[in-house]
Amino acid sequence: MASLTAAFPGAEVIDVTSKAPEPWVRLSPFYPHGDIPIPYSDGETSQSVEGIWQALKVFQDSDVDPAKLRITTMKGLKRTVRRHGPVLGHRAGLDSDRLLPYEEARRRIYLPSYRWILEHPVADLVERLREKEDVVLLDYTTNGDVTDPASPLSHAALIQLHLEGRWPDEGDEVGASTRTTGRTL
Numbered sequence: 001m002a003s004l005t006a007a008f009p010g011a012e013v014i015d016v017t018s019k020a021p022e023p024w025v026r027l028s029p030f031y032p033h034g035d036i037p038i039p040y041s042d043g044e045t046s047q048s049v050e051g052i053w054q055a056l057k058v059f060q061d062s063d064v065d066p067a068k069l070r071i072t073t074m075k076g077l078k079r080t081v082r083r084h085g086p087v088l089g090h091r092a093g094l095d096s097d098r099l100l101p102y103e104e105a106r107r108r109i110y111l112p113s114y115r116w117i118l119e120h121p122v123a124d125l126v127e128r129l130r131e132k133e134d135v136v137l138l139d140y141t142t143n144g145d146v147t148d149p150a151s152p153l154s155h156a157a158l159i160q161l162h163l164e165g166r167w168p169d170e171g172d173e174v175g176a177s178t179r180t181t182g183r184t185l
Contacts, residue, residue, distance in 0.1 A: 004136060011134040016156050018074050020138075026122050029053070029114055029155050032072040033121040039109050040093030045069070049113045050077045056094070056109055060085030064094055106146050106153060111170045114155060118162050130163055 004013050014020075016027040025031060029049035038044040038052050046052045046069040054077050055068035062084040071077055081087060089099030090109055100108060118126050129135060137156035144157025146168045161167055 004138065008134075008136050011136045012132060013136045013138055014129075015138040016159065017139060023125055027125060027155065027159060028074070029117075030074040030077060031117075032074065033117055034072075036113060036116060038069070038094065039112050040091075040096060044094055046113075047072050048074070048077070049110070049117060052113045053090075053110055054079050056090045056105075058088045058091055058099055060088060064091050066094060102149055103147055107168065107170050110153065111146070111158075111168060114158055115162065115167060115170075118159065126159070126162065129159065 005011075014024050016024050018025065018028040018030040020028065026033070032047040032051075034045070034047050036046045036049060036052065038046055038056075046055065048071065051068045051071055055065050057079055058064060059079070059081065062079070065079060068077055068079070087102075089101055090105035092098040092100050092108070129137075137159055139154045139156035141151050141154045142157060143151045143154050144161060146153065158167075
């Protein structure tokens with residue numbers, strides 16, 4: 001944190017990771033808000049955005065895992081290739097036969113799920129961030145480019161894009177790039 005303070009003098013550094021203090025921890029995709037609609041799954045909900053992402057992930061040796069949708073502890077959500085084999089894609093809904101490739105899954109599953117929490121259970125925090133003048137959002141990664149599969153998406157970068165009105169495309173224009181130009185770390 002000291003290095004961030006030195007790099008961005010005068011900025012307020014706000015941790016938005018799953019280790020953040022209240023209220024900012026509520027911006028973590030691991031946070032169990034409950035009642036988050038699952039894309040392509042009418043009437044089905046999840047406790048967390050990460051629960052949706054992990055539940056719909058399909059591996060060589062393991063299909064969807066609806067149990068991930070009910071986790072409320074922010075722990076035990078991850079599903080790994082070490083345990084389940086290579087990732088084949090993400091199901092387009094709990095009962096679908098259709099597998100979405102990685103970028104399309106980011107656009108059609110992760111982005112709408114995370115945007116939903118920004119617009120509903122944490123809309124108050126989003127407004128508080130809008131009112132601040134110089135803020136650096138702390139996350140584990142800085143990747144705000146949906147088309148870059150080299151590292152996980154940074155939800156801090158997504159928060160910034162949301163605040164700036166530059167939310168990445170969630171629809172059919174797969175391949176359109178949105179890059180973060182601000183001060184999200």
